[in-house]
Amino acid sequence: MISDLVRVHACPVRFYYERNNAVTESDRYAVCKQLSYHLGKPLEEDAIWNEIVTVRQKIDPALKEYLGISITSCNKQEWKPSKETDVRVFSNKYGLAGMIDRITDDGAFSIIRAAGAMPMGTYAADRLRIAAIALCLEEMTGNEVEGGYVEYIPDGVSRYHAVQPRDRRQVIALLHKYKSIVDGQFPEPPLNAPCNRCKYKEKCESSVGHRLSELL
């Protein structure tokens, strides 16, 4: 799955420890996702909130304020309505699968994020998502895919990312890393490990000195 590649990219060691854990979506993601179905149409807060509560019955009611803030941000610009939503993409060649959140009339695709946008550009993990989807779409359609949009819903910002060769190389390198972890191989910790606030910090602490001395 493309989401697994993103987790390996964030930290291969953490992915190794958590590879069999189910990933649950956050309340904030549920809010942004539901809002995204309405982009390009009037964003009616009560109607969207009702849908959110139907989908996620135990959602914290305080999140309605987050929905309101996100709607205010999204209303600051024009959005193209979706022609299709939740389109599954896959690549048999690379054993990859993922999901496009929205496709608009002009054939452009986008993924939505429940995160604020950077002042410029896109996060590394989002560039990776766009590149992996482009690889899948190219295999499915036979046409080159130049890039896609990342929609940062809480800030109401849509950013285009043109896929670069380095993004494609990174997808392939991460696929190799992912496969070796799934085969049971313990990955090398990143050189900046251990990381504060990570629950595996102590396990990483013991291996990092060894790794640096191997390299230097």
Ligand code: SF4
């Ligand atoms: S401490 Fe850092 S390197 Fe180690 S598992 Fe956690 S995030 Fe990964």
